[in-house]
Amino acid sequence: MKRFGLVIIMIFCLGGIATAQTESFAIEDVDSIMQTKQKPILILLSTDWCKYCQMQKNQLAKNKDFQKQADNFYYIIFNAESKDSIVFNQKTFQYKATGLSSGIHELAIALNGSENIGFPTWVLLDSKYQVLFRYNGVLKPLEIKELLKAIEESR
Template sequence: MNRLVGISSIIFAVFAWNGATAQPHSVPIGELTDSMRLHPKHALILISTDWCTFCRMQKAQLRKNDDFKKAVPYLYFAELDAGHNEDISFNGTTYSFKATGHGTGSHELAYVLGETGNRLAFPTWVLLNENFEIIFKFPGVIKAGELSQLLETIPRHSTPK
């Protein structure tokens, strides 16, 4: 019996540790349109790449941000990998990866959502309202306090789903 309790404690500790370090719950970008139409609420999109050190830093910040954890029931969070090379359907339009050289390029959707002044920076934060309108765009690293202020602007009157 003691051995069973010990094993159960270890299993619980592993799952608790995994939960504490897990990625923020996100909706796959290809499913975001359907989710927003089925249960309308704001969407926060982080446009990033696999090679971007600052993007990894921002994702780590999200895992630790209590205000983000509290806001998750009232918004969708999606990550858009600008290097994703498959088509993505978003709000009735299909977007593709556009090569700019051998082994380089960016996804059209990343440009549509994140372009500022004819350039795309990583990371870029985009906040959409329930009507898919961009209401906030920030190219670069956003500080924890600034993220908290942004999250405070999201309506909390909607029912969490």
């Protein structure tokens, strides 16, 4: 019986250590979810090979402010090298090869505002798909707070 009590105590203690995960929506689902409920759209343009992108995702998973505000916007992680055709804001975007084994998605270029793109890149859109904020690089905790404040003000 003592073991059972110890196990229960450990579960409660360790449960407090776990962090909530903010749900990331697929970019190809944005048009349909925006029809259900319009919110600002926060997009992280990243790639599979980008270590800074992975670091930023991990930071956000642990950021309490980000977790608390997650219901106020749609959070999208978009692989800028995706080869899928994507309909976004009622337009179709394709993968654009730039070499034998390299390329970038036209949607990443459109969201970035130019073909000169670095990773990670943050893009905040309002509910009408207008760009409110663009930032190339890793957001620091204070910058994340400022971004969340901008999201709150855009609602």
